[in-house]
Amino acid sequence: MNARTTYASSAMPAVTIPTAVGSKIATELRTRFLDTGYARYALLDRGSYDHLDSPPIPDLVPIFEGVSSEVTGRTLTVVSARVLRLLPGDYLLVRHDRVHDDRPVELVLDLSPMSVPDAEVHWRHRGQVFFTMPSKPGTMTLVERGPTVMSNHTYITKRWTGTAVVRLVVLLHAQT
Amino acid sequence: MIWQLGSGFADEARLAATWRSAMPFPHLVIDDFVPESELTALLGILEEEAIEHYQGDIFSFEASTPEPATEALRALRDSFGSTFAPVLSRVTGKPVTRADMRAYAYRAGHFLLPHSDHQKGVGRQLAYAYYAPSPEPPEDGALELFRCVLEDGEVVLTESARVIEARPNRIAIFDVSDVSLHQVREVLTGLRISLAGWFYA
Numbered sequence: 001m002n003a004r005t006t007y008a009s010s011a012m013p014a015v016t017i018p019t020a021v022g023s024k025i026a027t028e029l030r031t032r033f034l035d036t037g038y039a040r041y042a043l044l045d046r047g048s049y050d051h052l053d054s055p056p057i058p059d060l061v062p063i064f065e066g067v068s069s070e071v072t073g074r075t076l077t078v079v080s081a082r083v084l085r086l087l088p089g090d091y092l093l094v095r096h097d098r099v100h101d102d103r104p105v106e107l108v109l110d111l112s113p114m115s116v117p118d119a120e121v122h123w124r125h126r127g128q129v130f131f132t133m134p135s136k137p138g139t140m141t142l143v144e145r146g147p148t149v150m151s152n153h154t155y156i157t158k159r160w161t162g163t164a165v166v167r168l169v170v171l172l173h174a175q176t
Numbered sequence: 177m178i179w180q181l182g183s184g185f186a187d188e189a190r191l192a193a194t195w196r197s198a199m200p201f202p203h204l205v206i207d208d209f210v211p212e213s214e215l216t217a218l219l220g221i222l223e224e225e226a227i228e229h230y231q232g233d234i235f236s237f238e239a240s241t242p243e244p245a246t247e248a249l250r251a252l253r254d255s256f257g258s259t260f261a262p263v264l265s266r267v268t269g270k271p272v273t274r275a276d277m278r279a280y281a282y283r284a285g286h287f288l289l290p291h292s293d294h295q296k297g298v299g300r301q302l303a304y305a306y307y308a309p310s311p312e313p314p315e316d317g318a319l320e321l322f323r324c325v326l327e328d329g330e331v332v333l334t335e336s337a338r339v340i341e342a343r344p345n346r347i348a349i350f351d352v353s354d355v356s357l358h359q360v361r362e363v364l365t366g367l368r369i370s371l372a373g374w375f376y377a
Contacts, residue, residue, distance in 0.1 A: 044290040044322060044334040045357055089362070091289060094233050118285075122233065152233040157285055158362050 003071045003142075013144040014123060014131040015071060020140035026111040030166055032056060033083045046096035049153070050085040055168070057081060068105050068172050071142050076105055076172035083111075084153065086119065086165040092153040094124060100145040100171075107170040108133055108141045116163045120154045135165065145171075178214045178252065179259040191267045200323035200337035202268065203350035210345055215309060221248045222308060222369065225279050234289040237360075238281040253277035253373075261375060264349065270301045272375035282317050282368040288360035290322060290334065293352045293374065300352045300374040308369040309344040317342045317368035321350070322357040331357075342368050 007015040021029075038050035061078045068076045084092070108121055112135065119135040123143050133141040143149070156165060184206040185191065195202045210218055224246050227238040244250045257275035265271045293303050305319060319340040325333035334357055340348050350356060352374065360368075 042334065043331055044359075045292070045324075045331050091233075093289065154233070155236070155287055155289060155362075159285060159364055 004073065007071050007142060008073065012123075012125055012130045012146070012149065013072070015142055016133060017067075017071075017140045017142075018136070019138050020067075021109060021111070021138050023137065026137060027113070029057075029111050029168070030113070033085075033166070038083075038085055045093075047090075047092040047153075049090045049092060050087070052083040052085075055081055055083045057168070064107055064170050065172065067140070068107055068142055072105055072144070074105070075175045077175050079104070079171050079173045081168065081170045084165075084167045084169060086153060086156045086167075088156050088158040088161060088163060090165075091155040094127075094150050094152040097150045097152065099147060099150065101147045102173065103147075104145050104174075105172045106143050106145050106151070107172060108143075109168040109170075110135065110137050110139045111166040111168055112137045112164065113166075114163065116156060116160060116165055118154060119156050119163075119165045121151060121167070122154060123149055123151045125149055177255075178210060178218050179256050180211060180214075181259065181263060182208070182211065184209070185263055188263065188267055192269075195268055200321055201351050201353065201356050203321065203348060204267075205340055205346065205348050207343065207346045209306060209347040215345065218252075219308060221246070221252055222279050222371075225249050227279060227281055234291055235287065237286040237288065238283065240279040242276070242278060244277065244279075249277065249279065252371075256371075257375070264302060264375060268302060268351070270351075270375075271377055272301050273377065275304070275375045276373040277371055278373055280368075280370045280372055282314065282360065282363045282370070284363055284365050286317075286368075287362040290320075290357050290359040292324075292354055292356050292358075294354045294356065299376045301377050302349055302375040303352050303356070303372070304347060304349045304375070305342075305370050305372040306347040307342045307344055308371065310367045310369050312366040313344070314342060314366035314368035315364040316361050317363040317366075318361045319348050320359050320361055322359075324355040324357040326355060329354075342370070
């Protein structure tokens, strides 16, 4: 089953594409983001993480638009992007997420240098997890953000020191 | 009798002053909470209570069901409430009449992320956590309290203000409000055994 069929076959459209990006490109992107600079988010009742809003990815925008349009069968345009870097002890809670009522597509690209146990992204429908993005560097996940869908980034354990999870999160809207 | 008003409750005026002045929000920490002679009986009750794993975006731990499965834990809960509700009502100024109680086991990797416990209409007045002796003393698993600033009902600042080690035979009792932000820090190794819940009006 290809990505487009998988995506379309669920009532809650979502698909993970393995090895969407290689380690060389991931390393280049992490360096690019680090050079641009992260800010710290620390309203701890919602989340704890580093973030880079509006990252410099003009070269990637057409690729994301092409891939997401191919997979979803919709003509999509990137409307926002941000990079999240989660260190040991970090997390983003569901209550920190927002509801979208215009069915955008969320694209998440795992640019982490290594896999981190239990570091996942969960998408929830009315609170229940219906799709999980595992910690697997190079993978890309596309999820349709219907009005009942919210997400969280799970807690990163402190038992593995020196780990960092880097995710590029892109929101795409249908062209009107 | 496992629960007894020990010497920690002898001076209620001093306790009340400690409660009011505690930062970042009212709380008490009392060591040697259960008489040494009663600890074996307490651990025996905990051993008989079944626990299962619970996981959500803010927590991962093992716990008993909200309503205890064994008569022994139900009795322990009820006697806990009847023993301490009157004195805590006087000390905290919050009239409470009963407590609920669940047994918790936090193993390596378990946590409970920052939250306030405050839920409108639920009636939680005071929260408590009693730390039982563990056969594998935990590394971390401390209770961390945060200072929390609100503007127009929204949290605009959070910062760590106090870390209470999960020391065996210690109880921490704290206020429940929309600023009582706290967490159980991740247990890195070992096993953290506790009884925890809330006092209700």
